[in-house]
Amino acid sequence: QKEVEQNSGPLSVPEGAIASLNCTYSDRGSQSFFWYRQYSGKSPELIMSIYSNGDKEDGRFTAQLNKASQYVSLLIRDSQPSDSATYLCAVNMGSSTLGRLYFGRGTQLTVWP
Amino acid sequence: GAGVSQSPSNKVTEKGKDVELRCDPISGHTALYWYRQSLGQGLEFLIYFQGNSAPDKSGLPSDRFSAERTGGSVSTLTIQRTQQEDSAVYLCASSSSGRTSYEQYFGPGTRLTVT
Numbered sequence: 077q078k079e080v081e082q083n084s085g086p087l088s089v090p091e092g093a094i095a096s097l098n099c100t101y102s103d104r105g106s107q108s109f110f111w112y113r114q115y116s117g118k119s120p121e122l123i124m125s126i127y128s129n130g131d132k133e134d135g136r137f138t139a140q141l142n143k144a145s146q147y148v149s150l151l152i153r154d155s156q157p158s159d160s161a162t163y164l165c166a167v168n169m170g171s172s173t174l175g176r177l178y179f180g181r182g183t184q185l186t187v188w189p
Numbered sequence: 190g191a192g193v194s195q196s197p198s199n200k201v202t203e204k205g206k207d208v209e210l211r212c213d214p215i216s217g218h219t220a221l222y223w224y225r226q227s228l229g230q231g232l233e234f235l236i237y238f239q240g241n242s243a244p245d246k247s248g249l250p251s252d253r254f255s256a257e258r259t260g261g262s263v264s265t266l267t268i269q270r271t272q273q274e275d276s277a278v279y280l281c282a283s284s285s286s287g288r289t290s291y292e293q294y295f296g297p298g299t300r301l302t303v304t
Contacts, residue, residue: 180231
């Protein structure tokens with residue numbers, strides 16, 4: 077069974093803090109990892125992709141990947157109220173699954189002023 | 190450039206009727222995906238197209254669901270004899286070939302309500 081698990085939340089942080097979102101996945105052959113942001117009533121928006129072990133930074137966002145531990149995380153620095161949304165972790169689990177992404181259930185983040 | 194577009198944005202239908210949902214991917218994107226998201230649920234994969242062929246239909250929940258893609262572009266998802274459990278937001282995504290081929294970009298979705 078191919079699964080993606082996220083810390084269920086909800087997660088609440090004050091403005092300016094670091095928000096940490098975590099995700100684990102079941103398939104060791106997984107190759108590509110993504111974070112999507114979904115505002116209430118809207119569709120998911122791709123915010124980060126990561127393919128290699130280590131950190132990838134893009135502005136206030138840092139994705140971290142550890143394939144040995146089957147773990148991927150998203151850090152949001154200097155959190156803003158506009159970051160309040162549900163964050164979805166998505167994983168492509170190798171060539172046998174073609175392009176399909178497996179999604180976690182999401183972590184709801186609230187950033188309060 | 191233009192993103193993924195879907196129509197209609199909202200559809201209310203009576204139980205037992207057929208519905209067609211349309212997706213227009215990002216120009217040049219060869220791969221197209223359909224997902225659905227029920228209230229409070231995660232994204233459920235339905236079907237994947239590469240060009241006009243569908244190598245992965247494993248997520249279609251029943252034979253009432255079908256999809257096609259023509260000209261390597263527009264796709265339609267058809268649900269026959271709709272049931273109340275079909276109520277959900279139907280999302281289409283597309284991706285390009287090559288190095289970033291698994292980066293999927295979503296359309297705004299079609300909210301389907303079956304009464």
